[in-house]
Amino acid sequence: MTLSLFGTAALCRGLEEQTRSVVRLKTVDTEVSNAEADFTIVRTSDDLKRAIQNDHKSIFAIDDGTGRFLSLEDLQRRTIAVPAQFSYLDAGDVIGIHTQSGKFRTLYRHNSRHNSFLVTERCNNYCLMCSQPPKDIDDRWILNEIRQSLPLLDKHTRTLTFTGGEPLSDWADFISILADCRDQLPKTAVQVLTNGRAFAKSEIVDAWRKVNHPSVIAAIPVYAAVDYVHDYVVQAKGAFDETILGILKLKDRGQRVEVRVVLHAQTARIISDTCRWLARNLPFVDHVALMGLENTGFAIANDAQLWIDPIDYQTDLAEAVDLLVAANVNVSVYNLQRCVLAPSVWPHAVQSISDWKNAFVAECEPCTEKTRCAGFFSSGRPRRSKAISPIL
Amino acid sequence: MARFLAAEAFSSSNDELALLPFHFERTGTEQFLVSNMVGDFIRLTENEINRLIDLKLKPGDGLYEKAYAAHLITGSLQKGQRQLLALRLRSRMSFLREVTPLHMFVVTLRCEHSCPYCQVSRQSTDRSRFDMSEATAQRALDIAFESKSSRIKIEFQGGEPLLNFSLIKTIVSAAHSRSGTLGKKVDFVIATNLALLDDAVLEFCKANDILLSTSLDGPADLHNKNRPRPGGNSYELAVAGIRRAQEALGPDRVGALMTTTEASLGRVDEIIEEYLKLGLDGIFLRPLSPFGFAIKTKQYQRYDAKSWLEFYKRGLRHILDINHHGTPFREFYSALILTRMLTDKPIGYVDLRSPAGIGIGALVYNYDGSVFASDEGRMLAETGDNSFRLGHVDQDDYRSLVLSDRLVDAISASLTQCAPECSTCVFESHCGANPVHHHATQGEALGIKPLSDFCARQKGIMHHLLQLLDESPRDAAILRRWAGA
Known part of the structure; x- marks a missing residue:
């Protein structure tokens, strides 16, 4: 539910x-x-x-x-x-x-593994499938709210995610929050969902590094190996170049980076090309997450451009995972049900959907893989693959 | 509600496009093999390569996507790809950071074998004439520890180095104590035919974590023909020695090398089976080197690059089939080349680097104290050619050896990055300079590459590996694993 x-x-x-x-x-x-x-x-x-x-x-x-x-x-x-x-x-x-x-x-929910703070609704990308459509508003009060919240969180919190919008929209303020995390929640792993473009500026990536947070990772989307394809998906010309530059500058300074690819019709058909490129050019990133689409926000409006049945890219995804594995890149597949994934991908498939919006359907009842399966998003307007069926 | 733009709105106009450096080679009437600055390959048709060069390509035409992903084109205002190429090139060339990690000590030139392809050895009992003295060894150690590498490898060579085992013990002990003082790590290898292996040697190797490297040319008749010794039992002693060393030191502490002679050419499967039988995890299919007695006894002229390549390809086929049947087994030279082709790991292997590895990759201290830029360099000297003799332990130090005009000239003359034929070769990123080879075969460090058997073998191997990667998914899966990518 x-x-x-x-x-x-x-x-x-x-x-x-x-x-x-x-x-x-x-x-x-x-x-x-x-x-x-x-x-x-x-x-x-x-x-x-x-x-x-x-x-x-x-x-x-x-x-x-x-x-x-x-x-x-x-x-x-x-x-x-x-x-x-x-x-x-x-x-x-x-x-x-x-x-x-x-x-x-x-x-923040004490019992959840999926705590995330929305940092701002502003963003310099305008992704076709954004689940949190950006708004150009002054919402800097949120940063204060986060600053007040951090001392109240359980010091044993395992992970915390910062999301947006683009969390680095007010980069200096956000990086000071990262320093607060380091001081007040030193045991908590922090994940920042960012489009990475800000890191093209050395000033910003240096400030990020200077925090010296014990376990922060920047999770950055790369949607293609080709500039205009990525730029089209994020609806911002020049974004690919800045994002790649940002990843290189982060790694050059020894910072942890995850690459994320959301799978939809514009990215899934070329996923093996994208992953071949990642394996060859960015094998030093710390993790690659290949993520099933959450059909909410802009994804609903752009359904005609984005919807693809995951079963129709099953083979491409298996090849993509294989290419990354061969290059020793740590790879996970998020948000996709085991019955639409090739068995070779199962060891990489993760139960990734946040508990508050995770669900299963009637067909799942007899499935022997259910306890290991990611299940479905219950948020937005869920779309199901025609291949959903219990594994017996 | 949102205003989304179509894909075309994000494409660069043609005047914003720029070519990045690339190499190419025609592989068929309509086909080209193309490699970017860091040696990633793609295949293009003639029409495609012409359109690429004229920048007559646009998003959506398929060629743009291929060329962009392969770093053949970029946006003239973009920085990401250039930075990426710079970073990858830096990683590939970073073997240069470890200067002279390998130091070879020829502790004696004496040997009880009399192999016709051997480059250097003497059958002699005159210890004073052909053994390294302790004073020479200590001076050589001074020089080895002056090199800037954080970790050095000392390899004992011969002749048969176990004929001067007492000096090996002295050197190992002295190196250990210097290593402690200077904080430089040391590894040891003994290159031996194992005929003289005994418990004392094994215990010493175990106590000092010393690796053994030996020769095994194939089945008994072939090996014994290639490697004669009194008693005609070289094979039996080598095999028994390998087994004993595996047991005493561990299976990964003894390796074997083979040399291909004319007699080997038709027998690659049997040779491989010998290695497999001994539980070795791979084989290095190695052509003869054009040095020393190999030239004198005319061994070197007995087969050409073409017949060696046939031998190699047949061997590789057999090895891949062994893998398909479930036994992991590698061809080590292919594995090295694949690592260069499929990853950006720094590979300092001496034949596969430019700047060449002579002197700055390895130094050889001969029994008489003369210092050479490579093992092949001292073999040339045995036939009267001192071109790669850099000096003598008594007169020189590390700096004077490595900055000698002789070495600097040979390295700078042979750089593949600017050598004719090499600088435009589609395989340049994965190849090496090999100045000693070209000096020995053509009389100059650079060499005329179309006449070079080294070049012919390199190109042949790389074409073949690429073909397997492109056309045989089953083989490609194995080969990718070898790359350790």
């Missing part, structure tokens, strides 16, 4: 001093916290009673479905109340809320 990651609070009181607040959730059973950001979750009237008895200062009420289990209006406390579809929220989770409108977003 798909989790709702943003919504509007029915009530947001006691936070009026600030336009936006970042809030961390804790259970009523834990000690009273004096931290400004900590809110105690109450799901029932019992919880509420205990929270009041124990003098919890800040209440985060989640509707139990009836919509009226609590009489929060009279509480002389900081209070946020959210609808029932947010009952998945739990201790350690972090949300960001606009105090006046009550609009909030789930920023």
Whole structure:
């Protein structure tokens, strides 16, 4: 099922001093916290009673479905109340809320392996299949929200992703956030989804290197071995040249780089050419991810240019993986179901779809590979291969 | 809603296109083999290569895509491809960073074998005349440790070096102590016919992590004919020695080399089977070198490059079939060339590099203290030609040897990057200068390449490997693995 990651609070009181607040959730059973950001979750009237008895200062009420289990209006406390579809929220989770409108977003889920921060909606690419269509707006407040969130995250968080838009749109601010990650979450591996063009400027790549983050990787798309094909996919002339230059400058400075190829009709038919080129020219990248398309955002609008049944590029993809393996390049295949992949590709197929938007279909029930399969996106307007069938 | 542009909106106009350097060779009436600056190959038709040169190509016509991906064209304002080529070239040439990693010590010229193709050895019992002295060895070590490499390899050569085993022990021990003081790592190899292998030698090799390299020319009759010794049992001693060394030192601590004589030509399958039988993981199909007794005894003239190539191709076919039947086994020279063709790893192998490996790749300290730019160079000296004698351990140091006019002249005269025929050759990126060979066969370091048997063999091997890569997917899968890409 798909989790709702943003919504509007029915009530947001006691936070009026600030336009936006970042809030961390804790259970009523834990000690009273004096931290400004900590809110105690109450799901029932019992919880509420205990929270009041124990003098919890800040209440985060989640509707139990009836919509009226609590009489929060009279509480002389900081209070946020959210609808029932947010009952998945739990201790350690972090949300960001606009105090006046009550609009909030789930920023971090303690139980998830797939935590990502949207850094900005601005981007200098305009990809045909963008799942997060860029907007030219001033959203620099997001960087502050991230800066406030980082100290609230569990220090044992395994991985964190920064995405956009183009995270390096305000590169100096973003790189300072990377430094915050290094200081506050030294054990957390950080992945930055960037189009890599900014790294064509030595000033930016030097600043990135100077952070000396223990485990950051820049995940950068390369859609073809030929300039105009890549530029067409990202709808920006000159992007290929800047992206390749950026990758070279990162590797020249010993930084980790992942190359990503989203597979759709413009890229999948030439995927073996692209991977032959990657194997020969960029065998020193740390990882290559070949990724099934998430049919959402612009991908829906450009369906006619983009849709290709994964079964129709099965052989090309197998050859592409083989070429990378032969060159000792670390390769993974994301977002594609095992029944549409050649068995030779299975060892590289990863369960990559974020838990909050991952699903299976009825045909999958008897499949012996289901527990190892990536499954489907439940987001957007899912399209299925004609070859979906259980492996028995 | 979004305004998306069609693919044509992103293509460069023709005046924004520029050619990048490339080499080509006609391979058929309509066919060309083309290689870019770093030796990636593609095949083009005559029509395509003409359109490429005139820049009459545009996105969507198929040729643009091929030429762009192969770095034959670029956008005149683009930087990415040029930087990529620079980086790859830098990686390929970075063998130059390790200056003179190999030092060969001819600890004696004496040998109990009397092989007609041998370049140098003497059958003599006169130790004082043909053995290296300890003083000479210590001076040679001084020079070896002056070279700038972080890791050096000391190879004991002969004659049969085990005839002067006591000096080997002295050198190894002295090298170890210098290695400790100077922080330079040292590896050791003994090139031996194994006839004199005994427990003392094996124990010493094990204790000092010394690699053994030997000769095995094929089945008993062929090997013993090529490599006569009193008793006529060279083969038996070599095979027993290999087995013993494998057991005592480990299967990867002993290697064998074969030399192709006229008698070998029809017997490549049997030769390979000998190597397989001994559990060796590959074979180096090696032509005769035009030096020393090989010239004098007219061995060298007995077969030409064409018959050697037939021998090589038949052997490679047999080796690939062995792999198809499930036994991993390599032809090492092909593996070297494939590594150059399919990867950008730096390969400093002496015959496959330019600048040549003489002196800056290896130095040879002869038994009498004279220093040569290569093993072949000292063999030439044995027939009276001192062209590659750089000096003497008593008068010279590393600097004076490597900066000697004689060496600098030979290296600069033979650079494939600017030599006639080589500089435009489609295989230039993967080949080497080989000045000693051309000096020996043609009297000058550069050589006239259309007359060079080295050139003929190199081109023949590379054409053949490319053909297998292009036309035989099953073989290509094996060959790619050899490249260790």
